[in-house]
Structures are given as C-alpha cells and as structure tokens.
Amino acid sequence: MLQGKVLVAQGGGPTAVINHSLAGVVLEARKIPAVTNVYGAIHGVRGIVDEDLVDLTQETAENLDRVGDTPCSGLGSTRDKPDEKYCGEIFKVLQAHDIGTFLYIGGNDSSDTARIVGEFAAKSNYNLRCVHVPKTIDNDLVINDHTPGFPSAAKFVASAFAGANLDNRALPGVYIAVVMGRHAGFLTGAAAGYRKYEDDGPHLIYLPERTFKLDQFIADVKATSDRFGRCIVAVSEGVHDESGQPIIAQLAAEVERDAHGNVQLSGTGALGDLLSDHIKSHTDIKRVRADTFGYLQRSFLGVASDVDRREAREVGAKAIQFAHFLDRNGSVTIHRIGHYAVDYRFNDLSDIAAKTKVMPDEFINPEANNVTGQFMRYLRPLLGTETPDFARLREVSVPKILNK
C-alpha cells in the first residue's frame, strides 16, 4: 500500500520518451488517496543528495502530458553512479523527508542504486519501497523484451538510414554511419528498419556482438559496390577486434605508423572518418562519406515511436501499481505477448542490476555483416504505427538514338 510521499528521479542518458514514464509515475501515484505528495529530484540522485527537490503534486495533468511528449529527462539527469556511501547519503535525505516510495527511472546502474538504497532502509527498519523504472536507448536490460527509449531511437536510426539510402541512390558511392551502443548492437541493427526494395541499404551492418575484421570489411564493401554500384554501411561505435581492442585504436595506430603523427581519438567523428580513409586507401572507390549520428539519436525533437510513448507511460504507471499492490521492491519489465502486445512484470532489483543484454545469435547473420529476418520481425512493431514511407519511379526506358 502506497502512502505518504513518493519521490521520483531520472538517471543516465536521456531518451525521447523518458518523460512519459515520469508522467506515468506522477499521474498514477496521484490516484492513490493515501499518497500526499509526489516529489521529483532535480538531476537524478545528485539532486536527492543536494535536497534539490520539486513538488510534482502541484503540476497540472495537462502539463505533465506535454512534458511527457518532450524528449530528454525533464527533471534533469546525472552521470553519477552512486557507491555504498553515496547511497547512504541518498537514504538519509529520503528519511529526512519522510519518503515512503522511491522510483528511479534509468538503466541497470539505476536499478542497482535502487537496490542499495533499499538495503539501507531495510537495515534501518525504515519502511521504504524502492522501484526501478526501465529506460535505455541501448536496449540492453536483461529480462526485458525491449526497453522504453530504444524504439524511438531505433525509429530515428531507421529513418536516417532510409534517407541516406535514397541520397546514396541519387549520388552513388560508399556511405558509412556510426551508431551508438558500445556493447549491444540493437540500435545499430535498427538501421535496417525501413529497408523496402531489394537493393536498399544499409547493405552491411557491423555489430559489437561480433569481431570486426578490417580485411573482411573491405571485401564486403567491394562486393556490395560491385553488385549495386553503391554501398551503405551501419557500424556500431563499439566494433572491436578479436582481443576486444576497439577498431578505432587499430586504425589510428595504422595512421600513426604511416604518417608518424597523432590522431584525434576522442572526437565523435573519428571512427567513421578512419573507416572512410581505410576504404579509400584499400580500394579504388573514390566517393566515400561518413556520418556519426551522435546525440541526435536520443534527443531529436519530433521523432518518437507511438508504441514507445505508450509503453513508456505504462511502465511508469505499472511501477506505482506494483509498488502499491505487491508492496515490495522491484524493477518493472516488459514482455512481448502475441505479435504485437506487451505485458508487464515485477522482478527483483538484483535480477536487473549491473547486467547487460546483447543481441542473441538468431538476430545476426552467419557472415556477421547483417541482421536476420528474425530481428526484423522483432524490430518492426517497436518502430510504431506511423511509418514514414518512400516510393520509386517506375522507370520505363526511352530507346537510345545516338548511342544505339
């Protein structure tokens, strides 16, 4: 039974729908008569320790709906990953403000924070419910079929590649784009989301779940260019060699050897640029371009999956319901039923905390350079019902006269 004060915070990288989870928490909590206040922490756990709290009970439902539709953590976020001592500080503030329920919207680190704070409360015989509400664009939370935030980021990446494919068809060459996700390749795989015609790119997709081999990469790009006269490549920022060393380091070392110079490694554009140069120096392909999608993937205004919006709202509401009716700590998880619907369950915080899910084998082709039809079936409903479409001219050739 929820009662008294509820505190909600947002952690880690923003997503396009994280504020729907916030709105879900606040609006659902306010339906429970014994709940007196819903507080929000400014900039996540940092705001709790600093007692930088706002009273969301005084927000209108109308504004909460509009904030829900606004990308990026409306309460502010933090990169702080609390250790035991930090969690102790959090607990002290919760205790001082007489908080009965603490909800943390975030990835697996946030789940772990909720777990440790819950343990502090238990040790102190303080009655506190700690609940983790899932979000991450990387889609790497275990147990979950997928995580709120991922579908909208996936829609952005799919739309970007669909556009780049049309651009590349108009002005052929090799196009590489680097996608977020250091360990899990789901978001990079989403590059294939809106492929339609047989020759549509991305033609090659390199995921962090597999070893990246530079010679195989060059052979793949050559074969695709020979076949289609062009080639679009999606590559995860996390691609690495057999030893786990990032490919960017290997490429940089090569350039250094060649030029006796130094190469910028820290910059966001470096991997794409180095892969471009590698293609230019190892093939006779002249037009090679690279983009790095960067922060646009998680924050772009106006591109969200409607399915993602709905589910993000619902995990927030379910977090309150589970805490209220089951009266224990836990993490809300999303499970797929049918094709396509979802159900929500309540798991132990320790089942989610500090674990990482990666792409299963059946989502990756044997050549390790593309996704499978199974992945497409997994991905498509997540992208939502408002699908941007594109069409081609049906080219009826005019007989040549001069060059017969």
Add this chain to the structure above:
Amino acid sequence: MLQGKVLVAQGGGPTAVINHSLAGVVLEARKIPAVTNVYGAIHGVRGIVDEDLVDLTQETAENLDRVGDTPCSGLGSTRDKPDEKYCGEIFKVLQAHDIGTFLYIGGNDSSDTARIVGEFAAKSNYNLRCVHVPKTIDNDLVINDHTPGFPSAAKFVASAFAGANLDNRALPGVYIAVVMGRHAGFLTGAAAGYRKYEDDGPHLIYLPERTFKLDQFIADVKATSDRFGRCIVAVSEGVHDESGQPIIAQLAAEVERDAHGNVQLSGTGALGDLLSDHIKSHTDIKRVRADTFGYLQRSFLGVASDVDRREAREVGAKAIQFAHFLDRNGSVTIHRIGHYAVDYRFNDLSDIAAKTKVMPDEFINPEANNVTGQFMRYLRPLLGTETPDFARLREVSVPKILNK
C-alpha cells in the same frame, strides 16, 4: 506554347522535397494537350549525355505523388558541372530526341547549364525552351526569397538543436554541432528555429558571413556557461579567419605544432572535434561534446516542412506554366508577399546563374555570434505549420531539511 517532348532532370545535392518539383513538372506538363511525352534523365545531365532517359508519361499520378513525398532526387543526380563542350553534347541529345522543352531542377550551376544549352539551341535555330527550377538546402540563390529544399533542411536543423537543447539541459555541458553551408549561413541560423524559453540554445551561432575569431569564441562560450551553466553552439562548416582560411586548417595547424603530428582534415567530424578540444584546452569546462549533422540534413526520412512541400510542387508547375504562356527561357523564382504567402516570377537564366546569395546584415547580430529577430521572422513560416513542441515542468521547490 509547349508542344512535343519535355525533358526534366535533377542536379546537385538532393533535398527533402526535390521530387515534388519533379512531380509538379510532370503533372502540369501532362495537362497541356500538345505535349506528347515527358522524359526524365537518369542522374541529371550525365544521363542526358548517355541517353539514359525514361518516359515519365507512363507514370501514374498516384505514384508521382508518392515519389514527391520521398526525399532525394528520384531520377538520380550528378555532381557534373557541364562546360561549353559538355553542354554541346547535351544539346545534341535533345536535338536527336526532338525535345522541345528542357527543365533542370537544381542550384545556380544548373541554372547556368540551362542557359548555355539554350544558347546552343539559339545558334542552331533549334526551337528549345530551357527552364531552371530552383532547389538548394543552402538557400543561396539570388532574387529568390528562399529556395525549395531549404525550409525542410532548416526544419531538420531546428528540430535537432531543439532536441540537443533539451539533452544539454538534462546533462549540462558544452555542445557544438556543425551545420552544412560553406558560404551562406541560412541553414546554420535555422538552428534557432525552435528556441522557446529564454535560456534555450543554441546560445551561440557562428555564420560564414562573418570572420570567426577563436579567442572571441572561447570568451563567448565561457560567458554563456557562466550565465546558464551550459552552452549550445551552432557553427557553419564554412567558418573562416580574416584571410578566408578555414578555421579547421588553423586548428589543425595548432594541434600539429603541439603534438608534432598529423590531423585528419578530410573527415566530416574534424571541425567539431577540433573546436571541442580547443574549448577543453582553453577553459576549465570538462563536458564538451560535438556532432556533425552531415547528410541527415538533406535526406532524413519523415521531416519535411509542409510549406516547403507545397512550394516545391508549385515551382515545378509554374516552370511549365511560364514556359508555356511566356514562351521564353528563364528561371522560376519565389517571392514573399504578406506574412506569409508567396508569388512566383520568371527571370532570365543569366540573372541566377553562378551567383550566390548570403545572409543580409540585418539577420546577424552585431557581435556576430547569433541571429536577429528579423531572421526569426523570416524563418518561422518556412518551417511549416506542423511545429514540434516541447514543455517544461513548472518547478515548485520543496524546502530543504538537511541542507538548510
């Protein structure tokens, strides 16, 4: 009076709405009884010389509408900039196929091509109408109030910065994004398109119309960070020093001096990365991130201004109407009347060809680090009527207990 065969081609960089101009040309031409065929050239002037033509008379209006809504030159494009000899080759093919009207959708280079081909026809006493249909994301065609393609690219850039602003508010620091447009700053200025609250970024906008000074840049970033605790910067890829030397070259030279190394200049991410490093080494700001929007600006699927779609369609239709009723060569131009409507006029090809429009002084603030209210009034209607919105929580503070 239009009669016989019409040939249409698309040149230069793709835009989100260039196919609406194509659809406008084809559908309007097919309304004229004496027009027997509408041909399209595959990959622009290159396709004309190669006689790589398709018969668009056999396209359905339904599919042309759908292709219109598809970003990036549906006929394919080319970077070829024809000289006199090349234009002579074009003319030979037009003559062989008995083309009566040639329309080229493109920037000022395309206008010049139409002009030269028209001169070949006149010299040969061959009856040919040559018409230029405007498009460019850079918005740099003279006489035109704006150019089809720019409003949609501007909407992408405005949406990207609005999202980046929310992201940066959630996790404060310095964020830089590099925007296309080597000589004209309109697209970089569009970064301000969706600013709403007083502290919304981009806080600083650097345009190629003004000299970029690294020490002023550092001072601007510091002042903004001190004021708002964060700073968002929009910078044109074309920023340069007093002598016209690109800033990227200056920064690269500095790094080389410091590290006795070489720096990648060709890569798309280099300018943003170098500016980031410059801030880190010249201030005590720790969190600095840079993105380069790259090809997404002109090709992203699903972000187009409805005003741009409508006008791109109309310039195509007007090109046919002007050629038909005025019976002379020319370039269609867009003129703003009221706030907001447009009218179209027909100008001499030589008035558009090989000239470049840049931002007028009244669109740039005296400090050369932002756009003015006049620019905002110019820009807003172009972004279209479907405006993505965002909202903030109205933060009611909870009194502190422990840290009173």
